[in-house]
Amino acid sequence: MSVRELVVLGTASQVPTRQRNHNGYVLRWDGTGILFDPGEGTQRQMLRAGVAAHDLHRICVTHFHGDHSLGLAGVIQRINLDQVPHPVTAHYPASGQRFFDRLRYATAYRETVSLTEAPVAADGVLADTGAYVIEARRLSHPVESYGYRLVEPDGRRLLPERLAAHGIKGPDVGRLQREGVLGGVSLDEVSEVRRGQRFAFVMDTRLCEGVHALAEGVDLLVIESTFLDEDARLAADHGHLTAGQAAAVARDAGVRHLVLTHFSQRYADPGEFERQARAAGFEGELSIAQDLMRVPVPKR
Numbered sequence: 001m002s003v004r005e006l007v008v009l010g011t012a013s014q015v016p017t018r019q020r021n022h023n024g025y026v027l028r029w030d031g032t033g034i035l036f037d038p039g040e041g042t043q044r045q046m047l048r049a050g051v052a053a054h055d056l057h058r059i060c061v062t063h064f065h066g067d068h069s070l071g072l073a074g075v076i077q078r079i080n081l082d083q084v085p086h087p088v089t090a091h092y093p094a095s096g097q098r099f100f101d102r103l104r105y106a107t108a109y110r111e112t113v114s115l116t117e118a119p120v121a122a123d124g125v126l127a128d129t130g131a132y133v134i135e136a137r138r139l140s141h142p143v144e145s146y147g148y149r150l151v152e153p154d155g156r157r158l159l160p161e162r163l164a165a166h167g168i169k170g171p172d173v174g175r176l177q178r179e180g181v182l183g184g185v186s187l188d189e190v191s192e193v194r195r196g197q198r199f200a201f202v203m204d205t206r207l208c209e210g211v212h213a214l215a216e217g218v219d220l221l222v223i224e225s226t227f228l229d230e231d232a233r234l235a236a237d238h239g240h241l242t243a244g245q246a247a248a249v250a251r252d253a254g255v256r257h258l259v260l261t262h263f264s265q266r267y268a269d270p271g272e273f274e275r276q277a278r279a280a281g282f283e284g285e286l287s288i289a290q291d292l293m294r295v296p297v298p299k300r
Contacts, residue, residue, distance in 0.1 A: 002030040004197065004297040006222060006259065009038075009045035011289045013226045013240075013262045014067055016041065021291050022067045023262065025222060026051050027199060029132065029150065029297075034058045035075065036148070036201050036222075042071030043078055049292050053082040058127075058134075061092035062203040063145035064099040073106040080112045087114040091126055091136070093144040094119035120146050123210070132196075137214050139205035141239040147203065147214045152196030162190040197297055203262060206239050207249070215253035219298045222289075223249065224262035229276050247277035250284070256298045258282055261289035 009024030016022050022039025026046070033055035035042075046052070056079065061069050069092075079088055092100050097119060104115075118126065120136045127134050132152050139145040158177075163169065166185045168176060176182040176190070198218040202211055205224070215221050225247075226240040235242050241249075243260060250258040260273050267273075270288050277286055287295055 003028050004030065006199075006220060006295040006297070007049050007051055008259075008261070008289050008291060008293040008295070009042055009049060009051075011261045011263060011291055012039075012067070013224070013264050015265060017265050019291070020263065020265075021045050022071065023203070024071060025201070025261075026055070027150070027201075028055070029199075032057045032129075032131070034060060034134075034150070036060050037062055037068040037203055038071035038075050039067045040070045043074040045291065046075075053078045054084050056084070056088060057086060059088065059090040059092075060134075060148045060201070061090070061096075061100075062139070062147060062201070063093060063141060063143050064096035065143065065204065068203060069099065069103065072100070072103040076104055076115065077107070077109045079115070080109055083112045087116055089116045089118050089127070091118050091120055091134075091148070093146055094121040095144045137210035138208075139202070139210045140208040141204045141206070145204055147205070147210060148201045149214045149218070150199040152198065154196050155194045156187060156191040157194040158191045166190060195300055197300055199297060204239055205241065206236055207241065207245055211241075211249055212253065215249050215255060217254050219256045219300070220259065220295065221250055221253070221255045221257070222259045222261060225260040225273055225277075226262050226264050228267060228272055243273040243276040244280040247280035247282040247286075251280065251282045255282075255284055257285040257287070257295065259287045259289050259295055 007026040010021030012020035021041045023037045024042040025036040027034040135149045136146040200214040200218045202223040223246045225243040227235040227242045229242045229244040
């Protein structure tokens with residue numbers, strides 16, 4: 001059975017708290033697992049969330065600040081310890097190669113798994129698997145940072161009333177789907193375009209072109225909102241977004257489900273992030289991320 005959901009492992013910014021682990025997010029996409037920004041404690045959070053090393057096929061790091069990457073060492077070693085049977089690909093800013101090398105070989109261990117390093121040096125497509133395309137866009141942060149976007153190709157949705165009108169039923173439906181035409185009836189005549197699902201992951205950044213490009217038209221947007229709106233100057237100084245800014249991006253991009261995360265420890269009331277997001281005019285589904293939360297990708 002295919003599953004498309006976000007598993008939230010950690011939601012804190014800079015330092016963990018009693019309620020929030022450092023960053024970590026796993027996107028389950030059918031049989032594929034993509035781990036984003038593994039901070040400290042990711043291995044344990046995976047255990048608590050029921051995510052195994054065998055579930056991971058790709059690791060995407062936005063930038064090399066510790067709360068987004070210090071868990072890499074443990075995750076990579078766990079992938080090897082568990083002898084994951086498939087290759088794993090790691091994406092990260094090319095300028096941080098020295099940090100990736102240090103984390104990958106932080107201690108001695110036996111390498112048993114094919115880990116492909118695929119650093120990101122510019123905006124563009126990183127991989128096209130056929131099932132999805134994953135892209136990267138440069139963000140605005142004190143260190144080089146990239147956000148990620150996953151796009152499923154458009155498909156076709158069969159329309160029962162049109163099939164019935166042409167007398168197409170049973171095994172002939174499958175033949176039409178495979179061959180594109182049956183008895184003079186084309187697939188286009190009895191179906192409509194089903195837009196592929198889209199997901200975006202935007203971490204530490206100021207407002208910039210990359211943020212808007214990543215968010216455009218996605219079904220599920222995971223985006224940092226480190227600060228509340230009253231601290232907008234502080235956010236800009238440190239290369240971050242406020243709740244209102246993140247929500248305005250989602251509003252303008254037509255996002256269906258917005259997940260706010262990466263919260264500063266200075267704020268005691270998570271509800272204020274939701275209030276400010278709604279005040280910014282976002283009317284879609286909204287989640288204020290909590291550790292171990294699961295968020296389904298909205299269906300098309």
